[in-house]
Amino acid sequence: MDFAFVCWNCEADNNVWGKPRGFWTELYELPDEWDCWWCEATNTTPPPPWTPAA
Template identity: 45%
Template sequence: MEFVFDCGWCDGDNYFVGRQVGFWADKWEVPAEWYCRFCDQLNYTPDPPWTEA
């Protein structure tokens, strides 16, 4: 599943494909920290629920 996160610096949309954790659970794993593709600033993934792309 793909999720979208807003950059805290430039408000740009960054997309990540989540990896499903567990077989029946609806839980996903995404990077805990990431660099914005627009401004290259470090961001941290917020706690779920996340916005699906």
């Protein structure tokens, strides 16, 4: 499932893929850091809850 985050540097919307953890589909594992697709700044994943991407 993709989750929506905003870049701290350029405020671009980014979708980060979350891998399901185990049997429970409501628990997801996301990377600790990800790079913005627009400005390539490194962002830190905030603590849950996360907003699913539309």
